[in-house]
Amino acid sequence: xNLLPNGTWVGSLxxxxxxxxxxxxxxDDGNIxxxxxxxxxxxxxxxxxxxxxLISYPSDISMPIGEAISNEYSQYINGFIxxxxxxxxLPNGSWVGSLTQFDGNKGYWFKVNADFDFSFNxxxxxxxxxxxxxxxxxxxxxxxxxQSINQAFYFVEDVLINGSSIETGSWILAYNDDVLV
Numbered sequence: 001x002n003l004l005p006n007g008t009w010v011g012s013l014x015x016x017x018x019x020x021x022x023x024x025x026x027x028d029d030g031n032i033x034x035x036x037x038x039x040x041x042x043x044x045x046x047x048x049x050x051x052x053x054l055i056s057y058p059s060d061i062s063m064p065i066g067e068a069i070s071n072e073y074s075q076y077i078n079g080f081i082x083x084x085x086x087x088x089x090l091p092n093g094s095w096v097g098s099l100t101q102f103d104g105n106k107g108y109w110f111k112v113n114a115d116f117d118f119s120f121n122x123x124x125x126x127x128x129x130x131x132x133x134x135x136x137x138x139x140x141x142x143x144x145x146x147q148s149i150n151q152a153f154y155f156v157e158d159v160l161i162n163g164s165s166i167e168t169g170s171w172i173l174a175y176n177d178d179v180l181v
Contacts, residue, residue: 019046021054021107042122048076053110059122060104065095068102070121081109086153096155140171143180 001013016022016034018041024032044058057068065087069077079088083106085099102108102120110118154174159166166172174181 018058019044019055021056021109023054023107043119046118047115048110048112048118049115050113051111052081053112054107055110056107057102057104058120059102061122062101062103063120063122064101065099068120068122073116073118076112076114076116078111078113080111081153082106086155088155097153143171143173 001009001011003009026032042059046053046055048055065080071093074089074093077089079086079097080099082099085097087095087097087099089095099108156172159170159172
C-alpha cells in the first residue's frame with residue numbers, strides 16, 4: 001500500500017492482519033499510531049508456508065528464541081531474520097547468530113521448509129518477565145556503520161588465532177574495499 005499526497009491509500013494491501021509482519025517505509029523518524037487496534041493474542045496460530053514468511057511477534061515481552069519456539073517445530077524451521085539480525089537452527093537443536101530473542105512490536109522473517117500451523121510458546125507466566133538485556137554494546141567505539149537494506153549474514157563456528165579460540169565478547173569485523181560493512 002502507498003499513501004498518495006492527497007491522503008488516499010492505493011495498492012493491494014487493504015487491511016492489516018495480526019498474524020502478518022509489515023515493513024513501514026518512512027522519510028523521517030517518528031511514531032506511527034494504529035487506531036482501533038486490538039492487542040494480538042499471544043496464542044495466535046499462524047499458517048506458515050514453505051519459504052520465507054514475514055510474521056508478527058504477538059507479545060510485548062521479549063523472549064529468547066529457544067524459549068519462544070517449541071521443539072516440535074525444529075524439523076520445519078531453518079532460521080529467522082530480523083532487522084539487521086539473523087539466527088539459524090543447528091542440527092543439534094541450538095540456535096546461533098546475532099538474533100537471540102524476539103522483541104515485542106517487531107516482525108520477523110521465518111525461513112521454513114514446509115507448510116505448517118505455528119504458535120509461539122508464550123504462556124501467562126512468561127508475560128510477566130522481561131528478558132530484554134540492558135547495556136549491551138552494539139559495536140566497538142569507532143566501528144559504527146550504516147545498516148544497508150542489502151544484507152548478508154555469516155555464521156562463524158570457530159575462530160582460531162595462533163591456535164587459540166577467540167574469547168567471548170571479541171568482535172569480528174568485515175570490510176569491503178576498506179569500508180566497514
